[in-house]
Amino acid sequence: MSRSAHPAGPRHADVLTDGHYSAPPADLNALDPKVWAHTVGRDADGAVTVGGLPVTRLAEEYGTPAYILDESDFRERARAWRTAFGADADVFYAGKAFLSRAVVRWLHEEGLNLDVCSGGELATALSAGMPAERVAFHGNNKSPEEIERAVAAGVGRIVLDSFQEIVRVAHTAQALGKRQRVQIRITVGVEAHTHEFIATAHEDQKFGIPLAGGQAAEAVRRALQLDGIELIGIHSHIGSQIFDMSGFEVAAHRVVGLLKDIRDEHGVELPEIDLGGGLGIAYTSDDDPREPHEIAKALTEIVTRECESARLRTPRISVEPGRAIVGPTAFTLYEVGTVKPLDGLRTYVSVDGGMSDNIRTALYDAEYSVALVSRTSDAEPMLARVVGKHCESGDIVVKDAFLPGDLAPGDLIAVPATGAYCRSMASNYNHVLRPPVVAVRDGEARVIVRRETEEDLLRLDVG
Numbered sequence: 204m205s206r207s208a209h210p211a212g213p214r215h216a217d218v219l220t221d222g223h224y225s226a227p228p229a230d231l232n233a234l235d236p237k238v239w240a241h242t243v244g245r246d247a248d249g250a251v252t253v254g255g256l257p258v259t260r261l262a263e264e265y266g267t268p269a270y271i272l273d274e275s276d277f278r279e280r281a282r283a284w285r286t287a288f289g290a291d292a293d294v295f296y297a298g299k300a301f302l303s304r305a306v307v308r309w310l311h312e313e314g315l316n317l318d319v320c321s322g323g324e325l326a327t328a329l330s331a332g333m334p335a336e337r338v339a340f341h342g343n344n345k346s347p348e349e350i351e352r353a354v355a356a357g358v359g360r361i362v363l364d365s366f367q368e369i370v371r372v373a374h375t376a377q378a379l380g381k382r383q384r385v386q387i388r389i390t391v392g393v394e395a396h397t398h399e400f401i402a403t404a405h406e407d408q409k410f411g412i413p414l415a416g417g418q419a420a421e422a423v424r425r426a427l428q429l430d431g432i433e434l435i436g437i438h439s440h441i442g443s444q445i446f447d448m449s450g451f452e453v454a455a456h457r458v459v460g461l462l463k464d465i466r467d468e469h470g471v472e473l474p475e476i477d478l479g480g481g482l483g484i485a486y487t488s489d490d491d492p493r494e495p496h497e498i499a500k501a502l503t504e505i506v507t508r509e510c511e512s513a514r515l516r517t518p519r520i521s522v523e524p525g526r527a528i529v530g531p532t533a534f535t536l537y538e539v540g541t542v543k544p545l546d547g548l549r550t551y552v553s554v555d556g557g558m559s560d561n562i563r564t565a566l567y568d569a570e571y572s573v574a575l576v577s578r579t580s581d582a583e584p585m586l587a588r589v590v591g592k593h594c595e596s597g598d599i600v601v602k603d604a605f606l607p608g609d610l611a612p613g614d615l616i617a618v619p620a621t622g623a624y625c626r627s628m629a630s631n632y633n634h635v636l637r638p639p640v641v642a643v644r645d646g647e648a649r650v651i652v653r654r655e656t657e658e659d660l661l662r663l664d665v666g
């Protein structure tokens with residue numbers, strides 16, 4: 204992220220120890236369409252609206268904190284990915300970003316497939332009517348029960364992640380009298396995050412089977428020998444929040460290299476290649492993500508070119524966007540509880556949620572933006588930090604933010620781009636109850652995941 208030094212001098216510079224910060228935006232009431240869901244705007248009273256509904260009414264009806272999800276935006280983004288990749292490719296939505304039965308139905312209706320990586324995610328997918336053949340099962344340590352359920356349900360593919368798993372899945376399928384379609388996940392030595400990628404990253408991570416040292420080739424050899432599985436392709440996922448396509452270029456080059464080796468050694472041309480997910484979104488105005496059609500064009504060109512030069516038929520491509528579909532479609536609505544100015548430092552704004560509904564700031568040092576949404580304000584910008592209500596000083600939601608200087612308890616503020624990896628990573632730390640997910644569309648709101656209650660909490664506590 205490119206951030207500029209603030210010209211105003213020590214007032215801000217002294218307090219931002221990580222050395223970068225944005226200048227206050229020219230207009231604190233403006234809502235950058237890059238980071239907010241498509242239908243977000245302001246009504247005549249200044250309150251932010253989404254799907255035609257003011258957040259003030261949503262807060263009254265559903266309480267705070269709450270994740271507010273713009274259903275038509277979700278559908279548009281899902282459709283844009285689907286359309287961009289066309290009939291000769293598959294788009295698997297990565298369920299771990301955010302999964303609920305409503306989301307599964309939207310994906311089904313929009314023609315997307317679904318990635319799951321646990322029995323719980325599989326159960327959610329199947330219970331909402333996603334056809335099993337459109338589900339891919341992931342994970343580096345699937346339990347024998349999970350493998351059995353996935354094979355028995357007839358999932359379209361299992362992505363194998365270790366030598367043990369090749370054998371486990373083959374045996375399970377054979378015992379069930381089935382032949383399971385599988386891909387092998389390899390690590391190609393590319394690591395991509397945000398604006399940089401490393402082409403020579405060593406494969407020091409838990410996912411995948413390394414291409415280096417011939418391990419991936421050996422995994423292919425074994426998979427091709429087993430009757431219970433049908434090896435249909437190679438899978439590679441290189442990182443997250445990626446803006447730069449050059450990491451995919453190197454990854455595709457290496458995956459196609461393996462396909463070529465497989466052809467030369469076994470006389471088999473594997474029909475599929477999966478390039479994973481990880482495409483970036485705008486969390487702040489500094490981020491400039493690519494459109495799905497640009498990504499589709501780039502990836503298709505890369506794979507086609509690599510295959511032509513290896514004299515291979517171009518395999519069917521699949522991709523697995525999670526964040527890029529759901530991330531921008533939701534924001535978290537909070538009520539301000541306390542406002543604590545620290546002289547010469549900044550103002551701490553406490554909200555009624557925190558690290559239990561958004562762990563990404565604490566976990567990844569993620570950046571977010573924030574806005575006052577229950578009204579507009581002409582007050583001077585104040586340097587703020589939005590923090591939660593948890594007993595932990597690292598409980599930060601937005602590390603560096605400018606909010607209006609007249610911000611007061613009772614105001615509603617919202618953090619955009621929280622659709623991915625927020626509800627799905629939510630916890631009950633401090634026995635705080637997990638917020639609901641409220642979907643809005645065309646002037647109607649409905650709860651798709653309800654707020655947790657104390658009864659829910661105590662039900663698990665069996666004494």
Ligand SMILES: *Cc1c(COP(=O)(O)O)cnc(C)c1O
Pocket residue numbers: 297299300318341440442443444479480481482523524525526527623
């Ligand atoms: C996490 C993950 C994804 C989705 O990543 P996003 O950053 O949400 O697009 C896709 N594929 C695999 C294998 C993953 O682990």
